[in-house]
Amino acid sequence: MVQYSQIDRTLAALADPTRRSILERLGGGNATITELAEPFGISLTGMKKHVRVLEDAELVTTRKVGRSRRCSAGPRRLEDVQEWTETYRRMLDERLDRFAALLERTRGEPHDQ
Amino acid sequence: MVQYSQIDRTLAALADPTRRSILERLGGGNATITELAEPFGISLTGMKKHVRVLEDAELVTTRKVGRSRRCSAGPRRLEDVQEWTETYRRMLDERLDRFAALLERTRGEPHDQ
Numbered sequence: 001m002v003q004y005s006q007i008d009r010t011l012a013a014l015a016d017p018t019r020r021s022i023l024e025r026l027g028g029g030n031a032t033i034t035e036l037a038e039p040f041g042i043s044l045t046g047m048k049k050h051v052r053v054l055e056d057a058e059l060v061t062t063r064k065v066g067r068s069r070r071c072s073a074g075p076r077r078l079e080d081v082q083e084w085t086e087t088y089r090r091m092l093d094e095r096l097d098r099f100a101a102l103l104e105r106t107r108g109e110p111h112d113q
Numbered sequence: 114m115v116q117y118s119q120i121d122r123t124l125a126a127l128a129d130p131t132r133r134s135i136l137e138r139l140g141g142g143n144a145t146i147t148e149l150a151e152p153f154g155i156s157l158t159g160m161k162k163h164v165r166v167l168e169d170a171e172l173v174t175t176r177k178v179g180r181s182r183r184c185s186a187g188p189r190r191l192e193d194v195q196e197w198t199e200t201y202r203r204m205l206d207e208r209l210d211r212f213a214a215l216l217e218r219t220r221g222e223p224h225d226q
Contacts, residue, residue: 008130010128012128015121015124015128027201027204073208078202085198086195
């Protein structure tokens with residue numbers, strides 16, 4: 001049985017263009033569900049669902065203020081996502097370097113003996 | 114209707130710990146489906162499904178060699194994921210800076226007048 005962790009929830013939450021746009025909007029300043037829903041042209045129910053997914057991934061915090069729900073970006077700041085992608089890219093780079101070095105050595109060897 | 118793009122498929126493909134481990138394994142060197150399935154302790158059918166998701170996201174390339182299917186990392190190298198996460202974090206940093214500057218100004222103001 002696969003155990004899903006925080007980084008899995010984060011990546012799944014980010015894998016939707018509307019949810020990434022919501023984060024970009026909240027990166028500029030806090031907003032209520034209603035304020036978020038309007039420019040995106042989606043229903044309050046639809047927006048609540050997206051915000052809930054972002055909240056479960058700890059990418060958004062919400063709190064009730066009077067009759068509305070105020071959303072802010074954070075607390076998670078994608079450190080783990082950045083770390084994983086960076087490690088993976090470094091791995092690919094090192095492999096390319098090894099391959100290039102191998103090619104270099106092969107070129108240097110005499111072919112006709 | 115939401116249009117899903119390449120970065121959505123990439124993030125969804127990465128949102129699974131087994132698929133990230135497959136990429137790490139392939140980052141070290143190519144492998145067949147059978148070679149991949151064994152250490153992960155999952156069925157060939159299960160591994161084929163994971164590899165297919167990675168292939169659709171262009172994170173893995175496969176080619177038939179004899180009776181087996183050889184998998185390699187790439188061609189995609191997560192540039193777009195890194196770019197998005199970096200932009201988002203910068204946005205949050207700038208917001209924190211503005212907040213700190215505001216706090217500083219407020220502190221500098223006389224309170225008892």
